[in-house]
Amino acid sequence: xxxxxxxxxxxxxxxxxxxxxxxxxxxxxxxxxxxxxxxxxxxxxxxxxxxxxxxxxxxxxxxxxxxxxxxxxxxxxxxxxxxxxxxxxxxxxxxxxxxxxxxxxxxxxxxxxxxxxxxxxxxxxxxxxxxxxxxxxxxxxxxxxxxxxxxxxxxxxxxxxxxxxxxxxxxxxxxxxxxxxxxxxxxxxxxxxxxxxxxxxxxxxxxxxxxxxxxxxxxxxxxxxxxxxxxxxxxxxxxxxxxxxxxxxxxxxxxxxxxxxxxxxxxxxxxxxxxxxxxxxxxxxxxxxxxxxxxxxxxxxxxxxxxxxxxxxxxxxxxxxxxxxxxxxxxxxxxxxxxxxxxxxxxxxxxxxxxxxxxxxxxxxxxxxxxxxxxxxxxxxxxxxxxxxxxxxxxxxxxxxxxxxxxxxxxxxxxxxxxxxxxxxxxxxxxxxxxxxxxxxxxxxxxxxxxxxxxxxxxxxxxxxxxxxxxxxxxxxxxxxxxxxxxxxxxxxxxxxxxxxxxxxxxxxxxxxxxxxxxxxxxxxxxxxxxxxxxxxx
Numbered sequence: 211x212x213x214x215x216x217x218x219x220x221x222x223x224x225x226x227x228x229x230x231x232x233x234x235x236x237x238x239x240x241x242x243x244x245x246x247x248x249x250x251x252x253x254x255x256x257x258x259x260x261x262x263x264x265x266x267x268x269x270x271x272x273x274x275x276x277x278x279x280x281x282x283x284x285x286x287x288x289x290x291x292x293x294x295x296x297x298x299x300x301x302x303x304x305x306x307x308x309x310x311x312x313x314x315x316x317x318x319x320x321x322x323x324x325x326x327x328x329x330x331x332x333x334x335x336x337x338x339x340x341x342x343x344x345x346x347x348x349x350x351x352x353x354x355x356x357x358x359x360x361x362x363x364x365x366x367x368x369x370x371x372x373x374x375x376x377x378x379x380x381x382x383x384x385x386x387x388x389x390x391x392x393x394x395x396x397x398x399x400x401x402x403x404x405x406x407x408x409x410x411x412x413x414x415x416x417x418x419x420x421x422x423x424x425x426x427x428x429x430x431x432x433x434x435x436x437x438x439x440x441x442x443x444x445x446x447x448x449x450x451x452x453x454x455x456x457x458x459x460x461x462x463x464x465x466x467x468x469x470x471x472x473x474x475x476x477x478x479x480x481x482x483x484x485x486x487x488x489x490x491x492x493x494x495x496x497x498x499x500x501x502x503x504x505x506x507x508x509x510x511x512x513x514x515x516x517x518x519x520x521x522x523x524x525x526x527x528x529x530x531x532x533x534x535x536x537x538x539x540x541x542x543x544x545x546x547x548x549x550x551x552x553x554x555x556x557x558x559x560x561x562x563x564x565x566x567x568x569x570x571x572x573x574x575x576x577x578x579x580x581x582x583x584x585x586x587x588x589x590x591x592x593x594x595x596x597x598x599x600x601x602x603x604x605x606x607x608x609x610x611x612x613x614x615x616x617x618x619x620x621x622x623x624x625x626x627x628x629x630x631x632x633x634x635x636x637x638x639x640x641x642x643x644x645x646x647x648x649x650x651x652x653x654x655x656x657x658x659x660x661x662x663x664x665x666x667x668x669x670x671x672x673x674x675x676x677x678x679x680x681x682x683x684x685x686x687x688x689x690x691x692x693x694x695x696x697x698x699x700x701x702x703x704x705x706x707x708x709x710x711x712x713x714x715x716x717x718x719x720x721x722x723x724x725x726x727x728x729x730x731x732x733x734x735x736x737x738x739x740x741x742x743x744x745x746x747x748x
Contacts, residue, residue, distance in 0.1 A: 657683030
């Protein structure tokens with residue numbers, strides 16, 4: 211659909227709606243006004259006539275009633291009049307016969323008339339008593355014809371106005387579309403790189419302004435096109451040299467990437483060695499205590515074995531004596547030999563040997579299992595696993611293994627209590643986590659005085675599993691808290707620490723996408739809390 215047709219149809223549609231609304235409101239107002247006038251006229255006429263004829267009705271003056279009726283029929287549009295007594299008998303009437311003979315039906319609304327006559331009535335009252343009524347009929351054909359003519363002329367005027375509006379819209383649309391067609395052609399020329407356009411810029415309306423803007427735009431585009439051509443030539447000349455530069459730069463970048471990869475591998479190896487060195491330093495700190503811890507069970511195991519060796523000798527001699535019973539030649543000799551064996555067993559206290567043997571064996575087994583646990587814990591802790599070996603593990607088990615390794619270091623100075631809740635397994639490098647726990651436990655042990663208290667707890671907090679290590683030691687001053695995780699920072703004396711323990715702990719927690727929080731009050735103690743995400747995707 212063209213713009214011209216859209217303009218004509220749009221304007222005509224709007225005009226039609228407005229005219230329909232206006233005509234509808236005007237005709238409605240005209241009908242309402244005329245209907246109300248007719249109703250008032252009819253009711254007023256009936257009321258006045260009832261007043262005029264009241265005395266004649268009361269006195270039964272039929273001659274006067276006929277005269278009044280004939281006089282009333284001189285009113286225009288009045289087609290009949292009747293005067294009736296209370297019983298419905300006619301006192302007087304006038305008008306056309308066809309209206310006088312038909313049944314009377316009172317009309318209450320002019321708009322509802324369907325027989326062309328508006329029938330009304332009025333009672334003749336005196337002192338509150340009815341003496342009859344007046345019935346009149348008014349012809350509404352004139353009013354109906356007037357309204358019909360009004361509708362006709364309204365429709366004629368509206369149709370004529372619509373034609374004029376359509377003609378004006380056609381002229382205006384033709385003018386606009388002709389100008390816009392030229393603008394469209396100019397736009398097509400510009401889109402095909404034809405910048406030499408010519409447009410009629412006469413006039414002062416918006417279309418002329420748009421045409422002027424098109425010409426200015428064409429001039430600017432032409433200048434920009436010329437500049438672009440110059441730039442393209444320059445870019446082509448630069449492109450040939452740029453490719454060589456890019457190739458040379460790419461080789462340099464590849465060389466740098468290779469160097470960075472080697473440096474990164476070296477850093478990772480150094481980091482792993484540093485963690486292992488700190489781990490071995492912790493083992494060195496525990497070595498003397500672990501040796502003493504192993505010597506105790508070894509000592510009583512060796513003592514038990516010696517005693518068991520003596521018991522085995524007694525058992526062997528007892529067996530030899532029992533075997534000798536078969537060589538006795540007489541019953542008397544057999545009884546004497548048995549009595550000798552019984553006396554010898556009493557001298558050896560065989561009942562004590564039997565009860566003590568089971569106890570010695572049990573103590574020996576317990577001692578060897580204690581040695582096995584200590585060696586196994588040290589072996590697992592000192593094992594250098596790759597940093598990226600992650601697997602599901604339970605932190606409660608790591609806590610228990612760590613406390614076994616550090617038991618001899620702690621037992622002479624600190625009392626350790628644990629409160630381990632049921633926690634889900636997390637994905638972690640269990641060797642590194644044990645190193646973290648060992649560092650925190652040893653640091654707590656160093657911070658407390660004699661008979662100190664170290665409390666270890668585990669549980670779930672939100673979406674994290676946590677492990678906390680609390681001590682009642684000297685605490686950490688506020689000015690040191692910010693430096694506590696810095697590499698080589700230590701509050702211990704020279705030769706007592708490397709300053710890498712907490713730094714490595716911080717790095718391990720970061721690798722596990724966890725975090726470590728510190729709460730400390732001087733002279734009251736410190737609390738380190740480790741948080742590990744339950745849903746880990748390391």
